[in-house]
Structure formats: structure tokens, C-alpha cells
Amino acid sequence: MKRFLMILGFCALTTPAALASDSGVHLEPMTPDHRDLPSLQHGAKLFMNYCLGCHSLEHQRHVRTAEDLGIPTDLYQASLLPAGADMGSHITNAMPADGAKNWFGAQPPDLSMVTRVRGTDWVYSYLKGFYLDPSRPLGVNNDVLPNAGMPHALIELQGVPRKVCKQAPEGGRDGLTGQPMTSEQCGFIEVEAGTGLLSAEEYDAAVYDLVNFLDYTGEPYRLDRQRIGVYVILFLLVLYVFTWLLGREYQKEVH
Numbered sequence: 001m002k003r004f005l006m007i008l009g010f011c012a013l014t015t016p017a018a019l020a021s022d023s024g025v026h027l028e029p030m031t032p033d034h035r036d037l038p039s040l041q042h043g044a045k046l047f048m049n050y051c052l053g054c055h056s057l058e059h060q061r062h063v064r065t066a067e068d069l070g071i072p073t074d075l076y077q078a079s080l081l082p083a084g085a086d087m088g089s090h091i092t093n094a095m096p097a098d099g100a101k102n103w104f105g106a107q108p109p110d111l112s113m114v115t116r117v118r119g120t121d122w123v124y125s126y127l128k129g130f131y132l133d134p135s136r137p138l139g140v141n142n143d144v145l146p147n148a149g150m151p152h153a154l155i156e157l158q159g160v161p162r163k164v165c166k167q168a169p170e171g172g173r174d175g176l177t178g179q180p181m182t183s184e185q186c187g188f189i190e191v192e193a194g195t196g197l198l199s200a201e202e203y204d205a206a207v208y209d210l211v212n213f214l215d216y217t218g219e220p221y222r223l224d225r226q227r228i229g230v231y232v233i234l235f236l237l238v239l240y241v242f243t244w245l246l247g248r249e250y251q252k253e254v255h
């Protein structure tokens, strides 16, 4: 019993929600939608362009990705397939593990399961959590993963994010003027205007698509499972009707 409780406790501690809270920051919610093919396609493109240099998706093959995302093979080969890879191979890169550890202080992990381990909210907030920090070796830090060993890979899209202080509402009103009370609060991330290729909304949408794609690679069979689930329920309903009819026949014999 004690062992069972310990295992239960361990499972509770390692759920995405528990992992999410370890840095104590507020995570923005992100709900993936694997049926949104344009979003997944855009996410795949962002991944190949900005992440594959360091991170792999070693459980996922290019051919399966193209099929599931509805991208014709010739288009996939021309625009997404990395040089030297073939459609049947897994989505991997040539990053040497030892070198990566020396360069970044940590090896870039495989991202196939990252949303299942960390949760989509965590990954979404992480990609929005970078800010300039000259004290760090790569010049940036991250709110969600403090002292992260990863550069801000999407900085050209987002622009230059800085930590700023703002006059923020404190709740309550000034007794003399009747104005809402404010006080200076620091730690907000603000992007320097005109430094990124995307607007704030476009950047949020791009990060959404990227996390949506990463979530799909963690569970590429989710849509199949949902489709099959519908057939199974229909089958059970039909079976129920016949079983009921059969039961009625038996009842007639009994009386």
C-alpha cells in the first residue's frame, strides 16, 4: 500500500501541470487542434526552418508527416525536406551530441514528446518567454526555463524582447483624486517596435502553429484513433439493437 501511494505521488509530481509550476511563472493556455491542417503545415515549416538545426523529432518520419498534414510529396521535398534526407527517414539532424553540450551547456533534447512531458501551455509560454539578458552566455534568458541554454531561435520573427517596468493597477482608488491606484511593477516582456518580421499577434499565431505541430508529433495517431472510435461506437450501437432483438426472442420462449 505504501509503495502504491509512493508511485501515485510520483506520478502526480511528474504530470505536466506539476512540472509547469516549478518555475513559478504564469503559463498562457494553448489548446492544440490536430484537425487544423493549415496550422500544422505552418508549424512544420517553422520547425524545419528554425528548430531542426538543433532539435530532432526522431519518432516521426517525413513521409508520415507529409501524408498526415496533406502536403503533396513533391511540394514537401521541394520546400521542407532537409538536403540529404529522404522521405522515408526520421526527422533528425547532424548535430553531434558532444559538440552541442559544449556549445550550449546542455544537449538540445529530441522534441517528439516535449508537449506530452511539459504540456502545450509550457512550450507555448517558453517560446514567448525569452528576453535579453547580457549576463547570460547567449545574451538571452527565459522566464519559463530560467538560465535556459537555448538561444532565442525565433528572434528575427518576434523582434528584440526586453524586460521593462510599468505603472500597473494596484486595485483600489486614491482617496483624494479618485483615480485608480498604480505602482511600478517590473518583469514585463516588451518587444522593441519594428525589430521583428511579425506583429505581436502574428508571432503568437506562429508560436501556436509551431506548438500545435509539436503536439501532433507527440501523438500522430490521435486523429486516427478518434476516427476509429466513431466506427467502434456505431458498431456497438448496431450490435446493441441485434442483441436486444435476440433477447426479446428468448423472452418469448421463456413465457
Ligand code: HEC
Residues within 6 Å of the ligand: 046, 047, 050, 051, 052, 053, 054, 055, 104, 106, 107, 108, 109, 111, 114, 118, 123, 126, 127, 147, 148, 149, 150, 151, 153, 154, 210
Ligand atoms: C542553436 C540550437 C537551438 C535551436 C536552433 C533551438 N533550440 Fe531549443 N534548445 C536548445 C538547447 C541547447 C536546449 C536545452 C536548454 C536547457 O536545458 O537549458 C533547448 C531546449 C528546448 C526546449 C525545452 C525542452 C525541455 O523540456 O527542457 C524546447 C521546448 C525547445 N528547445 C524548443 C525549440 C524550438 C521550438 C525551436 C525552434 C523554434 C528551438 N528549440 C530551436 C537549442 C536550440
